[in-house]
Amino acid sequence: MMKNIISKFTYLVALVFSITSCDLYDNLDQVPAQSLSNETAITTPGDAEAALLGTYSSMNQTSYYGRMHVVWGPNQFIYLGSTTSTTRASTFDSENNNVNPVDNTLLNTWDNIYELANRATNVIDAVPLIEDSAPFSSATRKNEIIAEARFLRGLAHFDALRFFGRFWDQTSDAGVPLRIVPGNTANAELPRSTVAEVYASITADLDFAVANAPDFSASHLVSKDAARAIRARVALYMEDYTTAISLVDQVVGNFALETNYGDIFTNRLGSSEVIFGMFANGTIEQSSHAFFFLSAATGGRQDYVPTAQFLSLISGDPREAASVSLAPLEVIKYPSITAQDDPTYIIRLAELHFIKAEALARQAAPDLSAAQDELFIVSNRVGLLRSTATTVAAFLDELQSEKVKELAFEGSHSWFDAIRLGNARTIKPSITSDDRLTLPIPQVELDANPAILQSDGY
Amino acid sequence: MKKIFFSLIVSFLAITFVLAQKQVSGRITDESGEGLPGVNVLIKGTTTGTTTDLDGNYRLSVGEDDILVFSFVGFSSQEVTVGTRSVIDVALGGLTELQEVVITGYGVIQKSDLTGSIGQIDGDDLQGLPVPGIDQALQGRVAGVNVISSNGQPGGGISVRVRGASSINSNNQPLYVIDGIPVESFDTFSSDLTGGTAGQGSFGGFGGQQGNSLNQINFNDVESIEVLKDASATAIYGSRAANGVVLITTKRGKTGQAKIDVSLTRGVSEVFELPEVLNAAQYRELHSESVTNSGATPDPTFYGTEETDWLDAIFRTANLTQFNLSASGGNDVLNYFTSLQYDDQEGTMLGTSFRRVTARVNLDAKVSEKVTFGTSLLFGNTKDQIQSGDNFIIGPYFSALRTRPDLGIRNPDGTFTGTNQFDNAVAATLYENIFKSSRFLGNFYGQYEVIDNLTFKGVISMDYVGTNRELYWPNTTLGGNIFGNVFIERGLDEQYTFNNTFTLNYQFDINSDHRFNALLGAEWQLIQRDQFSASASGLPNDILRTLNSASTPNNVDGLKTAWGLQSYFGRIGYVYDDRFLATATIRTDGSSRFGEDNQFGIFPSVAVGWNIMNESFFTFENVVDNLKLRASYGVTGNHRVGNFASRGLYQGGFAYGGNPGTVPSQIANPSLQWEETTQFDVGIDFGLFGSRVQGAIDYYIKTSKDLLLLAPLPRSSGFNNVNRNIGEVENKGLEIELSGDVINSNGFRWNLAGNIAFNDNEIVALVDGNDIAATGFGQSIIRVGEDLGAFLGHSVEGIFQTQAEIDALDAAAPSGLYQAPGTAPGDFRFRDIDGDGEITADDRIITGSPQADYVGGLTSTTSWKGISLSAFFQFSQGNDVISLLNQAHLFLRDANNVSTRVLDRWTPENTNGTIPRVVQGDPNNNRRQSDFLVEDGSYIRLKTLRLAYNLPESLLTNVFLTNATFFAQGTNLLTITDYSGVDPEINTFGINNSSAMGVDGSTYPGSKTYTFGVKLGF
Secondary structure: HHHHHHHHHHHHHHHHHHHHHHHHHOOOOOOOOOEEEEEOOOOHHHHHHHHHHHHHHOOOOOOOOOOOHHHHHHHHHOOEEEEOOOHHHHOOOHHHHOOOOOOOOHHHHHHHHHHHHHHHHHHHHHHHHHHOOOOOOOOOOOHHHHHHHHHHHHHHHHHHHHHHHHOOOOOOOOOOOOOOOOOOOOOOOOOOOOOOHHHHHHHHHHHHHHHHOOOOOOOOOOHHHHHHHHHHHHHHHHHHHHHHHHHHHHOOOOOOOOOOHHHHHHHHHOOOEEEEEEOOOOOOOOOHHHHHHHOOOHHHOOOEEOOOOHHHOOHHHHHHHHEEOOOOOOOOOOOOOOOOOOOEEEEEEHHHHHHHHHHHHHOOOHHHHHHHHHHHHHHHHHHHHHHHHOOOHHHHHHHHHHHHHHOOOOOHHHHHHHHHHOHHHOOOOOOHHHHHOEEEEEEEEHOOOOOOOOOOOO | OOOHHHHHHHHHHHHHHHHHEEEEEEEEEEEOEEEOOOOEEEOOOOEEEOOOOOOOOOEEEEOOOOOEEEOOOOOOOOOEOOOOEOOOOOOEEOHHHHHHHHOOEEEEEEEHHHOOEEEEEEHHHHHOOOOOOHHHHOOOOOOOOOEOOOOOOOOEEEEEEEOOOOOOOOOOOEEEOOEEEEEEEEOOOOOOOOOOOOOOOOOOOOOOOEOOOOOOOOOHHHEEEEEOOOHHHHHHHHHHHOOOEEEEEOOOOOEEEEEEEEEEEEEEEHHHHHHHHHHHHHHHHHHHHHHHHOOOOHHHOOOOOOOHHHHHHOOEEEEEEEEEEEEEEEEEOOOEEEEEEEEEEOEOOOOOEEEEEEEEEEEEEOOOOOOOEEEEEEEEEEEEEEEEOOOOOOHHHHHHHOOOOOOOOEEEOOOOOOOOOOOHHHHOOEEEEEEEEEEEEEEEEEEEEEEEOEEEEEEEEEEEEEEEEEEOOOOOOOOHHHHOOEEEEEEEEEEEEEEEEEEEEEEEEOOOOOEEEEEEEEEEEEEEEEEEEEEEEEEEEOOOHHHHHHOOOEEEEEEEEEEEEEEEEEEEEEEEEEOEEEEEEEEEEEEEOHHHHOEEEEEEEEEEEEHHOOOOOOOOOOOOEEEEEEEEEEEEEEEEOOOOOOOOOOEEEEEEOOEEEEEEEEEEOOOOOEEEEEEEEEEEEEEEOOOEEEEEEEEEEEEEEEEEEEEEEHHOOOOEEEEEEEEEEEEEEEEEEEEEEEOOOOOOOEEEEEEEEEEEEEEEEOHHHHOEEEEOOOEEEEEEOOOOOOEEEEEEEEEEEHHHHHHHHHHOOOOOOOOOOOOOOOOOOOEEOOOOOOOOOHHHHHEEEEOOOOOEEEEEEEEEEEEEEEEEEEEEEEOOOEEEEHHHHHHOOOOOOEHHHOOOOOOOOOOOOOOOOOOOOOOOOOOOOOHEEEEEOOEEEEEEEEEEEOOHHHHHHHOOOOOEEEEEEEEEEEEEEEEOOOOOOOOOOOOOOOOOOOOEEEOOEEEEEEEEEEEEEE
16 A cells, blocks of 8 residues: 555656656746747748848838938938927937937937848848758849848948048048947947948948849849949949949949939839839838928928028929928928838939939049030939030039939938038038038947047037 | 555554553643644554544543644644543643744744744734735735835735845845745736836836736635745745745645634725815916916916816725635545635725635645645636826826816716816726736645655646736727727736746754754746737727727737746755754756856855853843844845846847848847845844743845846947846845733733834945936936935925026026026026036936835734734835825926915915915926925834624534634724825835835825624634
């Protein structure tokens, strides 16, 4: 009897151990159900595609391509004014080129750019380790994913450089940090790289994308042409006119200008001239352009309003009606206040013609006539006459103002162009120092990163 | 072999027993001669025996050589050799204090051998308390245990702190161990899996309202509660013990006749005295004045002609009913305890209630001398109906305090009046936020005595807590309206805890001078939590309330998580000559939560004790019957961080081009580890005059380091911050417990028991020494050198009397402005702390601390001939309260109503007014965080007053009753405090968050409760 009980007891204990052993006794190896471990997050072709989409998704944030990318430039320059809604944060004095390093929008812009760079870097780092035999959708897909990620990282670093570094001076030390290894606690403190180093990294990334990205299929995805187009823009910034012209020539044939200027903003990412843009569909991927540009009467909050300088520039131009409304006064390139699915136009064909025109005019042996032909492709669409400038300088002035009108509120082109062409402070004399042509590094970054130096003059 | 030998002996004894059989009888009494029913009478070395009847009589067949063992819980056992006697009467003496046992982690110990600091509560003291939670019942009972209710919601979350708060970001609640099963308390209303403070609901929360996962425990089932305080006692629970451990032991059946207890309690609650607000006439006067002061002209058509007392409209006299039935008993083989409880409490605020049904079965089966099986099974079901509170825009109390008195409750067309800012208070009580929680907490144990005094025990348990969330927001509410036609949400939150514990316990003596007690154990725990919720709007009418009736889906969400703990532990206790005591414990915990580099942690403790009264040189035995010195040192941990806080993670929820993507969401910190608390404790236990006076004094220093804080990262890393072990907090304190009979003669007894605990809390280190903002509205700060959650604000210097005063300050200010552009006479003048001539954020100082200097309780019990009167006071001294309600309620600056204290506002005629001028918009920002909002929150409260009458036994025998008690009880009858708010015992930011304490939002106030009851024993 006793022995029986004991053996039953032992048996029971053994039973309990055995039936629960798989879960309970291996309890230290828990796997998060709603997250993936970073070591295993990118191990299959499917993972790689998902992580690439996650990388793309970081463009769509309100302080980056979701809004501020098209606001910072014209607001720091002379084309976009702030309203009382904008200036509710006293630290956001972008209009007077006096942004306080503690400003939140500034911090978010910095964050968003480096989030994109870090996410891209994680993909670039992990995807090559996936077995070549793994079932990618095509033999070249693995390299395409890396190429798309490198394009996005190059774009992020280019944006960081333009907003926070002295991008116009290739001899300057005041570049920006390069997030080219996945962020971890050991490598978190990055110093500024020099401007030349940043350009070298950007061009390496974009050149890889030009060689390996997929052919153009849809404008919200990275393609060889998108890589060539952005690379051409970078070449222009680097004053490498030969490269710029050559890249533009490889792309222009694949796209066509809309006949009506206004059709760009109704066809949106489906437009025949959009080469690359940020996707929005109004669900998870909302864009907030309309909310911040449209007046209360149209349902928006209107943080930003076109300035008198812009209105006088665009007045009478055929592109005026598609760009701004006068009553109520507002930017109307992003009208989707209800669906919130306006895209952001990152690069379209018209800009490539401007790039080539400028390169032709500024190359070692300027070809003014060819430059004027190139510009005329864009201005002819809206029925303007061919440039009659007789000097390169006069032509460049004309080009600069045409570009403002053509690409108004589609990015920060006007601001960066004026800085590159050296007339930002002439056009806006209240800027008393070149230091104010860059934004300050956010205070939060400075506090946490002893390796980084604040922008001069802040 | 040994077992066979044993069986032989048993058989032999049985044979002997049969041969030499004779009848013996007798009566067992206590020392006063009262018959003791249910006493075990056992022939030594056998399982043969009986128990005494109601009068204490027994009858048994025995042999002459047999030894009878008489034993009864709470009394010293006695052994008597039968010999030739046929009648054996025995008077059992009560146990002395020192012979009593104390429950410790994974075992019991005789009190005289104890080296740790453990507070005890007898389950009898908890009977009939009109509070839902067992944690609430701890209040004031044990020195060093500070219990704070969050608000007056019956069944709401409770904050329990053992020896101060030791963590900054993590949960500071103690670990609860119910019948050996470690159980975490958590917020059943929350969907936040990391144990933070957020509530849920599509509006973002219920404004500080939190659910209490311990509510399913019926404390009428509780035999005793032990609070483990020092490291010697807690370290055996390792990584979960830094906040103290509360052991809850439920009642078990005792051998003897069946015992049936029935009790019924009914009562009513009334809310504490509420703040007085302006009536309609006063409102019209002051509001017009404020409009005039802002430079505009009052609009007479703005004012209504009604007169509504909004507070009166949402509070009621609430009913309370508790019914409890228990049956227990057993024989030599099987003992049982079963109980059923029904508890129904209305809240004093409309639309709030608590209902509970619990059932318990505890069984112990002694299948042989050496083998015992048993089980403890609890099924509990609670239903909480809550309303939002605490500065939350749809909270009824917040709304009632602020809604204009010149408006009626309803418009002529029957719809509710109100603004689009917040709900009409009455309409706000119509939110149906219902949480139905079910808990199954069951364990099965088997115990086997391998050899004498070596016991193997296995406990296998499962704990399931499932909370069903049912929100229904009718169209008459703002919340229902915002989402379109009616808002509904359904959700389920399920938590499973599996726990297996195996222990080996061995007691041995080397010779009579050297006694040892050793424990070895292993434990595995796995916790899984799974939640989902779905919400929708657009319901056709009030009858259809299901998701499939809704026209518009709103949101779907779901979470899933798990963690595991693997532990090995041991303890050895050594007693030399009953004079010198030593205990050493060690536990190693491995947790799935921590980084690879620190997955296992080791938590040791050592303690020594000296029973001075057993020394030969000690010559005061006639006065002092217990004197023991104790000292302990040890390490414990706090494991409450996110389940995957150390990992590098990717997460979903992102998309591009309409396709889902993943992104890196958390940076890895493989060296992340537990928060670690080292505690040093010295104590003295004493008993005087034959244990008539007993007490204990303890001093401790508790240093908690490696506190988990989110350290900022350079954003160029792609991340915002990382979990790091950086912070350090120190708690030092003194605890005194004292109890004694003041009078004990002629059947009249007056006993006084009190405890007091002094605790000094200080933050020693933070990330780079930087301040951390605590939860809330900037009222509290976490700053090195200060108390945790100290209040931060400006200092009010006075009220400006003339414009010249303001002009002079402006003229001297570098920017030409001292304070604010609209400052005028009647506004506060804030103190320029840094002397730069201007009031800026740098002029804020620490304006107070929510940490009390000391807290404690005092119980007075008098009894005479079946009548007993007990009063229990609880007190807290030196804690400040900051009233966020006053921020809205003392400054008339918009259309909302304010306190009658504003009648004493500054005007050119009333220049001594204590409240600044009334002015629309408050241009001077008089309401900013300042010392004006901070008050002394010290209080002493008569927590319970209970009068009970036990019917004399002579009346009971004819009606088959063993006892009958009638009682009347009042709770929270009296509070003495200088605090101007409703209740100083508040905690807007809830149970878990320790960093923002002593904050009085518009918190649902507590209540006074009057109950009457009867308890019958059969």
